[in-house]
Amino acid sequence: MALRKGKTKSTLETSIDAALLAVEIYNKPRTPFRVEGFITHMIIAWTRLFHAHFNNTIGNRYYYKNDNGRFKTVDGERKSWELKTCISKFGKLDDSVKSNLSFFIKLRNKIEHRHIDRDEIGIMIFGECQSLLYNYENTLIDFFGEEYALNESLTFSIQFSRIRKKTQIEASKKLLSKEIKELKTFIDNYRTSLPDEVFNTQEYSIKLIQVPKISNTDRSDLAIEFVNWSTVSEEDKENYKKVTAIIKDKVLKKEAINPGRRKPTDVITKVNQEIGFDITHYDHKCLYCCLRIRPGSGNDLTDPFDTNTKYCHYDEVHDDYVYQDAWAELIIKGIKEGKLTKDLWKEKFKNSEHLNIKEIEA
Template identity: 65%
Template sequence: MQLRKGKTKVILENAIECALLAVEIYNKPRTNYRVEGYITNMIMAWTKLFQAHFHYTIGDKFYYKNKSGRYELIEGEKKAWELKTCITKYGQLSLSQKANLDFFIKLRNKIEHRHIEKDEIGITIFGECQSLLYNFESKLIDFFGEEYALNESLSFALQFSRIRTSGQSIASKTLLSKEVKDLREFIDRYKNALPNDVFDSQEYSIKLIQVPKISNTNRSDLAIEFVNWNNLSEEDRFNYEKITTIIKDKVVHKEVLNPGKLKPGEVIRLVNDEIELSKKINHFDLKCLYYAFSIRPTAQDEGQNDPFDCNTNFCHYDEVHDDYVFQEAWVKFLVENISLEKLTKTVWKGSYDKKQKLNLEDFQINNQ
């Protein structure tokens, strides 16, 4: 397909430029926030790719409408469908492709709400990043033909093999730091919740094995070969499975759901059992305390719509049941501070009413 000049072609060219920019950023080893830049630009690339497809198939109709049937406007411009809506409207992605895109939409939202160095996360999600790009090119070709493929514009990124082990070791230590603990927990939780057939799919995460070619091959052969799984012999497939069994990084054991976690009512009961009658708390008090210390999102947190944005030392979002569960550490924190009168109803209600957060560090006791 060769598009003529027009809006579809302009949108498509923008989508391709976003993808190329994403790869350029990712392949620059000394670029700050390169993984963050890659994710942001690839989300834009996917969104524009869908919009080009919609414009070509249904016309200029990929916009939100209000209840009256009129287009929603932002600063005078029609509000276009976001990527999540585009995926739903398209409705033909495989489960693995959807899982990959959903992962990056959620991860981007979490990264946007934090002000920390995220590059060390890149090692953990390299396979997902690669699939995000491969899936983009695959869908680009499906929509508009092979003449728009990216393979002529991209090159295989060189790997610094001699220092790779050392670099990974440093990154692994950094991943244990408090600053990225929440992101790592989200990534592990998302991966472990996926069905095996989705996680194992190359459309969700590319699993690459770097093996030097030492056989006697033609000197004009490419240094890198990508082998089609469907073309492998049974013996080669068996050997491949043995290797992937060794290197596979997914946790396969099953855990008890929310062991030791507490519901809000249980938190209130346990706190009230330990404090004086005059200091007892209710559900509204607990809501004020959530807000005051940013333990979990509340309606008072303007612009905060990510339920996973919790202080994981005290609280976790239960996606299955769409509610929150709490750690015993949260009960201990409240009991100690209320008993010592560092926390009073006046303090937490004032914080909630005035929309002024409290500094958690000011209320830490006994190196908690």
């Protein structure tokens, strides 16, 4: 599709420029705020890609309007749909692509007010970053044709293997810091919440293994080959799996669904069996809010993944929370030791105050 001069073409060009800048930032080893810069510019690239597509297909209907039919404005500019709304309005993205984009939208919001030093998080999310870029190019081609493909413009980032190993070790140590721990917890929780059929796709996260090619191949062959998993034969897939079983660094996922986790009613029942009085669902709400093991309900601005994973996890599939046995045991311990009473947690909840969970755990 050869676009003529106009808003669609200019918007698309700014989208491509943002994507190329994101790659340039990511591939410069000494660039400050490298991961933040990549994520921010890729969010801009995706948003403007959708805006170019909408402008080309539905005109200016991707702007918000007031009840009187006039455009909403911010600082005198018409307010356009943000990326999350664009994804919803488009409605045709594969679940794996949507999960990848949702991951970066939420992560962008979390890192906006944090300083991430060098590669602590970058090493963890390399696969998701690579998929975010691949998915962008595939969607760009779907929307506007092969002539807008970026692969001729991009280069593969050369790696120093020894330095990379040293960087990984240093990054692992830095992951112990409080802010990085919180981001790591978010990443782990998000990945765990995904079904295997999404998590294992290249559209959600590219899993790359660097294996030197030392066979007698044609001397005109490319040094790097990217294999599309969906086009690989079953025999070759089995061979790949044998190789990756030996050398890949994998985070193991439990196949059981919510092992060792309980619904609120189960927690309440277990607690009531151990104490001299009964607690209710309202008491349970007071407790999890006061001890801050999960967000309170009814707040759309709260990230549901912000939980104390020692006691509680967000179940994205069912849009609710499940609790560890340790949560019931903590309540029982607090009550038996006199650190938790009904009057105390009700008063704290009513006044939107918190209890120090460390004192209950001690």
